[in-house]
Amino acid sequence: MSGAENTRDDRRPLGGYIATLALYSLVVTVTVLVGTVTGRRLPGGMSVRAVLGTALAAHKVSRLVSKGAVTAPVRAPFTEPSGGESGPGEVSEQPRADSGLGHSLGELLSCPFCLDVWVVTGFVIGQVFAPRATTVVTDAMTALVGADFLHLAYATAQQIAEGEMTVGRSR
Template identity: 55%
Template sequence: MTLFGGLAGVAGAAAAVRGTSSRRISPYDLLLMTAGTHKLARLMSKDAITSPLRMPFTRYRETGGPGEVMEDVRSEGSLRHAIGELVSCPFCLAVWAATAFSIGFLFAPRFTRVAASALTAIAGADYLQLLYAQLQQSAEGTS
């Protein structure tokens, strides 16, 4: 919490000094940020491909949703446990991701828009894949 508060405080102070603190996030950017935050948080906390990054803080338990894993937090050491709680919780990581996007929109809006757009496209593709699989299962069940 101290790290998060410090980073947000420094970013806020830098925005005030640079005069970027009065920038507003447009409704379009807010939609990009929302979908991008969702995808980034799930990617970092649940995706099988990022499990090596979480390995020092979590233990594999079982397969989760498509392309996802369920992990338990390691209990050795209070810092390791706290980091494990953060990196395995999409709701917890969403706070960090949304804060990073907010800071990005203040200091590097073009880059942030591109990154949020890519994550939004991936999230949309994920939902289309799930919808396709569900429709395919329904069609196979009725034939």
């Protein structure tokens, strides 16, 4: 049995993963080629502010795409509700297909950790080809992360004030 085939006990869709990795590699390769042809140069490095902003923005974008109720139509061809718990304003989904590329894409679109690699790559590509626009989007998504945490802090403070929760322990 080759490494790309599944055994009965191993339900991972290795063929789908290979296709997804090939697509990612193609995106990066085409980006490098276009950058080379157009004379674009990679930045020498990212400032601490840029790294933190990109991390926070990537977190927000990956959660919005993979867990947001309003982005469910984007995921719908590849995912289905799983019935599990999720965060406020979020949904829990799982891949619709049991194998192949459909499963791999369903996993990618329902897993914020998996999607982060693609999102960060998109932000880095944006910094090379459209740095001003990318900075605006990064800053906006970073502000949205701050707003999310303020909503959670407010809701927690409200629960404490109403006696539904004590600090460090819920009722």
